[in-house]
Amino acid sequence: AQSVTQLDSQVPVFEEAPVELRCNYSSSVSVYLFWYVQYPNQGLQLLLKYLSGSTLVKGINGFEAEFNKSQTSFHLRKPSVHISDTAEYFCAVSEAGADGLTFGKGTHLIIQP
Amino acid sequence: NAGVTQTPKFRVLKTGQSMTLLCAQDMNHEYMYWYRQDPGMGLRLIHYSVGEGTTAKGEVPDGYNVSRLKKQNFLLGLESAAPSQTSVYFCASSYSTGAGGYTFGSGTRLTVV
Numbered sequence: 001a002q003s004v005t006q007l008d009s010q011v012p013v014f015e016e017a018p019v020e021l022r023c024n025y026s027s028s029v030s031v032y033l034f035w036y037v038q039y040p041n042q043g044l045q046l047l048l049k050y051l052s053g054s055t056l057v058k059g060i061n062g063f064e065a066e067f068n069k070s071q072t073s074f075h076l077r078k079p080s081v082h083i084s085d086t087a088e089y090f091c092a093v094s095e096a097g098a099d100g101l102t103f104g105k106g107t108h109l110i111i112q113p
Numbered sequence: 114n115a116g117v118t119q120t121p122k123f124r125v126l127k128t129g130q131s132m133t134l135l136c137a138q139d140m141n142h143e144y145m146y147w148y149r150q151d152p153g154m155g156l157r158l159i160h161y162s163v164g165e166g167t168t169a170k171g172e173v174p175d176g177y178n179v180s181r182l183k184k185q186n187f188l189l190g191l192e193s194a195a196p197s198q199t200s201v202y203f204c205a206s207s208y209s210t211g212a213g214g215y216t217f218g219s220g221t222r223l224t225v226v
Contacts, residue, residue, distance in 0.1 A: 004155075006155075009153065032211055032212050032213070042219070043203065043217050043218065044156075046215075090155060090156065092156075094213060095211060096211035097210055097211065098210055098211065099158065099161050099169065099171060099210070100144070100146045100158055100161050100207075100210070101146075101158075101205075102158075103148075103155040105153055105154055105155040106153075
């Protein structure tokens with residue numbers, strides 16, 4: 001069965017600084033990987049996804065993530081954050097034939113002015 | 114272009130009361146899912162359906178029942194609500210498992226007092 005570990009529950013960072021949100025997964029088969037963002041009191045919005053091909057995936061709002069199969073990681077990065085990036089970020093994994101997405105517990109990104 | 118619609122958006126129940134949450138999708142997706150979101154726990158799968166007339170248990174099914182009588186609708190029922198079921202509930206649909214194309218609803222905030 002697949003599982004996802006988001007290593008940090010909170011990440012504080014200053015505005016315009018770079019940020020990396022860490023995600024590790026475990027699975028016995030090929031996986032599909034996703035990052036979602038949830039702004040306060042809102043639903044989930046897809047940031048980016050890895051299905052196959054290039055291991056560097058670019059998403060919306062200047063975010064990107066790199067799939068590393070040997071380290072079973074899918075870390076999310078942004079070179080310069082803005083106050084509007086304050087939100088909860090969820091990493092999720094799925095397998096072909098599996099029952100939906102399995103989510104990590106989330107990382108709260110806090111942008112400090 | 115509605116996507117996935119959840120009703121109601123908010124509800125307060127007394128312990129022991131029953132209610133049904135409705136999820137409707139207009140994308141002709143085969144697969145539908147119910148998740149609950151609790152602080153620090155991420156999203157956890159309650160039940161899912163792989164097609165009209167089918168349902169299956171997810172990670173946290175106890176205390177909930179579901180039905181998929183029509184392809185576009187997926188109902189989540191609470192027969193006797195408990196305070197532990199206070200949560201935000203999200204419905205999602207997808208055209209396949211794995212790579213998926215998952216679309217989420219905007220959520221239902223349920224409080225059981």
